[in-house]
Each structure stands twice: as structure tokens, then as C-alpha cells.
Amino acid sequence: MNFPRIDIDLAKTAHNIRQLKKLYGSQGIDIIGVTKVIGGNPIIADVLVKNGIKILADSRISNIIKMRRAGIKAQYLLLRTPALSQVQEVVIHTHISLNSELEVLKRLSECALRNHITHKVVLMVELGDLREGIMPSEMNSIVKEVLSMEGLDLVGIGTNLACFGGISPDADKMNELSSMAIRLEEKFKITLAIVSGGNSANYNWVTSSKDVGRINSLRLGESIFLGREALCRKPIPGLFTDIFTLMAEIIEAKRKPSQPYGQVYQNANGDIPKFENKGLMDRAILAIGTQDVIVSGITPKQKITVLGASSDHLLIDNTETNLKVGDTMAFDLNYSALLRIFSTPYIAKNTINQYECESIL
Structure with missing residues (x-):
């Protein structure tokens, strides 16, 4: 056997996925499987899909291409907001992308029309972590413009927390996102299929909440693969931490x-x-x-x-x-x-x- 190497326990991976789907599913929250930490490894991605993960998310288009060429059947979401230089690849190789820049959205629209494709977009909202996201005061005007763009389908909103600034996705932040989703749906007479509250850092909020509001999606990588929540890195009961x-x-x-x-x-x-x-x-x-x-x-x-x-x-x-x-x-x-x-x-x-x-x- 070659060294150095990393041993990957597929049975434990499958177990963690099923347990997390059960945990979050009890609150009406779907899991998006984040594959960037495994470099888009098709063997592991296949385990995710066969255990009920319908959307695979990666920050690298090359990883998405690798999984698609390997025959992994899923919806593919680009995690990192697209660069202007890659809009063609985004439209061709992904089904959904997270977005925060109007100019990029316009280019995605143009590219989707040229290729006779409808590309799904999720608008990211800035709630304090100061990574990607549209300021809440600008959401109405951005949504209005996106809804007028041909070739794009606005399917949701989301936020990112506990990454750059380490800001907790607590009840106040999740209530703010949930309220925003409700207001946008009422104002523009739309239904947002995805309201993505964040990532593996949301575990404490979910397990302590009686009502998660309109939050119906989380993007999980660390919890699946390391069996931990991402605020304090504590093990999640019932999960393997040694995959x-x-x-x-x-x-x-x-x-x-x-x-x-x-x-x-x-x-x-x-x-x-x-x-x-x-x-x-x-x-x-x-x-x-x-x-x-x-x-x-x-x-x-x-x-x-x-x-x-x-x-x-x-x-x-x-x-x-x-x-x-x-x-x-x-x-x-x-x-x-x-x-x-x-x-x-x-x-x-x-x-x-x-x-x-x-x-x-």
C-alpha cells in the first residue's frame, strides 16, 4: 500500500448522512452535501447520493465536472459566488449558483439565453459574517431586477455565517433570514424553494429551536465527514468522527x-x-x-x-x-x-x- 495515504470509511460516511438527514429532516430541513472538502471525489459523492442527498455543492467547477463525468446523478450547486470570467462554465456545468453581484447575474442571464438553458440562482444575504452577501437594505431592488432577467430562475435566498467572521447562526440571525424570505415572497408573489440558513455551524440552533421558520436547507460538509458541528467543533451525538x-x-x-x-x-x-x-x-x-x-x-x-x-x-x-x-x-x-x-x-x-x-x- 502506498504512503502517505488517507483511509476513507464509506460505511461510516453513509451512517453519518442518514443520521443527519433524520435529525434535520425532523425539522423540515433538507441537506445539501458539500463536496469541496473531499475534492469532488466521485466514490464518496456516490455514497452521498445513494443515501438521499439530492444536491451536491462545491466551490470548484473542476470538481463538479469530475463528479458529473463519473456519472454521479445529482443537482450541482456552485458554492463560491461566480467570477465574471467563469459564467459560461457555471451555466454549462452547474444547475444552481449562489450569487451576490448584479453584474454577474446579468452575465449569467445572457449566457443562459445563448445556451437555451434556465439557470437557477440563490441570492446570498449579508447578515454579519462579512463574507459574500447582499446587504438586506438592497434585497428588494436586486430581487426585482433578477426576476426580470430571462434565463434565470430565482429559487431561493441564503446566508453564510461562522466562516470569515465567526458569527454564530443564532436564533436572531435565522429569524432575520426567515422574515426576509416571507417578505420577499409576499411582495413579489413568488415561492422560494430554498431558504438556506447556513452550514454545519447551524447544529446548535436547529437542536435548540422549536420552530425553524422558513429555513428549509443547510449546506453540510464538516458534520457529514467529521461528525462535528462547526462553531465549537464538538462531536454530534450518534455520528462517527473518525471517517x-x-x-x-x-x-x-x-x-x-x-x-x-x-x-x-x-x-x-x-x-x-x-x-x-x-x-x-x-x-x-x-x-x-x-x-x-x-x-x-x-x-x-x-x-x-x-x-x-x-x-x-x-x-x-x-x-x-x-x-x-x-x-x-x-x-x-x-x-x-x-x-x-x-x-x-x-x-x-x-x-x-x-x-x-x-x-x-
Whole structure:
């Protein structure tokens, strides 16, 4: 088996999807499966679809193309608001896009007409996180213009929270979005099929709410794949948090000083490091580095200390573990580390428990 690699448990993935669909479905909320963290991996995307996910969302059109070419049958939503330079690709390869810029919407309309396509759009509302979104005071005028654009079908509104600014999708924010949906529907005599309240950070709000109002959709990635909510990163009861395991191989194991010696300047990461002198130390090097993964986002399953990393090497204190050359180590990952791993070709992707997954579909 090649190293480094990431093991992906498909049966646990299927379990998490079904549990989340049951949890949110009890409140009338549909799940959109976010595939950007898995790099649009078609094998994993297929598990999502076979377990009831109807819309797959990704921020990269190349990932969407990959899933479509692999035959994954779903509605595809572009998560990142489109650039003017990619409107043709958006219209051709996606069914729905999140939007906040009028000029982009006009170009999407023109492109959809040229290609005899009706493209669905969701307008994003700014509610305080200060990433993408139309200011609430401008929504009426934007909606009016979009409704007049041929080739576009306004299917919903949404918001993004707990990403850039870390703002909680609490009851006040969700009530504001819900009220806005109701006002727009009444004013323009329309029905919004999608009112998207956010992402995996909405777990606490949903589980503490008796009435979710008009919110009927959430875009979930972290909760599905890591079994956690995204505000405090606490595990969600009943979900697996170990779907992914990173495996790396020991390529050197030697006894060396604990403190580098010589004139100290910047290291490969641009830092000027400082190390405590603990005398001689059993050290080991693994064949993985910052080019492969965000090192701060991985946690060893064994009780060892990570000393640091360069682009190709991860150094550990091997005093208590006594690992040998050729041995392997296993790591858990956070969302950022997982995202990096699926964005690099240097880590093998290995699916496990395929049979168990298929037996429960």
C-alpha cells in the first residue's frame, strides 16, 4: 500500500448522512452535501447520493465536472459566488449558483439565453459574517431586477455565517433570514424553494429551536465527514468522527540532539524557530510535510509529540514510541487538514468498508 495515504470509511460516511438527514429532516430541513472538502471525489459523492442527498455543492467547477463525468446523478450547486470570467462554465456545468453581484447575474442571464438553458440562482444575504452577501437594505431592488432577467430562475435566498467572521447562526440571525424570505415572497408573489440558513455551524440552533421558520436547507460538509458541528467543533451525538485516517511512514529513526546547533536564521517555513535543550533525543521523520497537509490540523492517534515540519518531512519525538524505519503512524484530521489533503495528488486516497456501505444502501 502506498504512503502517505488517507483511509476513507464509506460505511461510516453513509451512517453519518442518514443520521443527519433524520435529525434535520425532523425539522423540515433538507441537506445539501458539500463536496469541496473531499475534492469532488466521485466514490464518496456516490455514497452521498445513494443515501438521499439530492444536491451536491462545491466551490470548484473542476470538481463538479469530475463528479458529473463519473456519472454521479445529482443537482450541482456552485458554492463560491461566480467570477465574471467563469459564467459560461457555471451555466454549462452547474444547475444552481449562489450569487451576490448584479453584474454577474446579468452575465449569467445572457449566457443562459445563448445556451437555451434556465439557470437557477440563490441570492446570498449579508447578515454579519462579512463574507459574500447582499446587504438586506438592497434585497428588494436586486430581487426585482433578477426576476426580470430571462434565463434565470430565482429559487431561493441564503446566508453564510461562522466562516470569515465567526458569527454564530443564532436564533436572531435565522429569524432575520426567515422574515426576509416571507417578505420577499409576499411582495413579489413568488415561492422560494430554498431558504438556506447556513452550514454545519447551524447544529446548535436547529437542536435548540422549536420552530425553524422558513429555513428549509443547510449546506453540510464538516458534520457529514467529521461528525462535528462547526462553531465549537464538538462531536454530534450518534455520528462517527473518525471517517478519515491519515497514514504516514517512518523514513528515519535516530538518536540526535534535541536542539539544532549552529547560527540560527529562518527555516523552510520562514520562521525563526526556538527549541528547548533536552539533551539527546530519539527522533523520527515521517514522509509527509506541509506540501501535503496543514500540520497543525493533524493529531497523532499514538501518544507522541510532533516537533515540527518542513515541506516534505514531519519530525516527531520518538523516545517513548520507539518506531522503526518502515513503521507507520496514524493521524486524525480537522477540516482544514482534510481540505488540503484532498487538494493534493501526493496522498493516496484509499476507500475501506465498501461492502458494508453497499449492504446498507
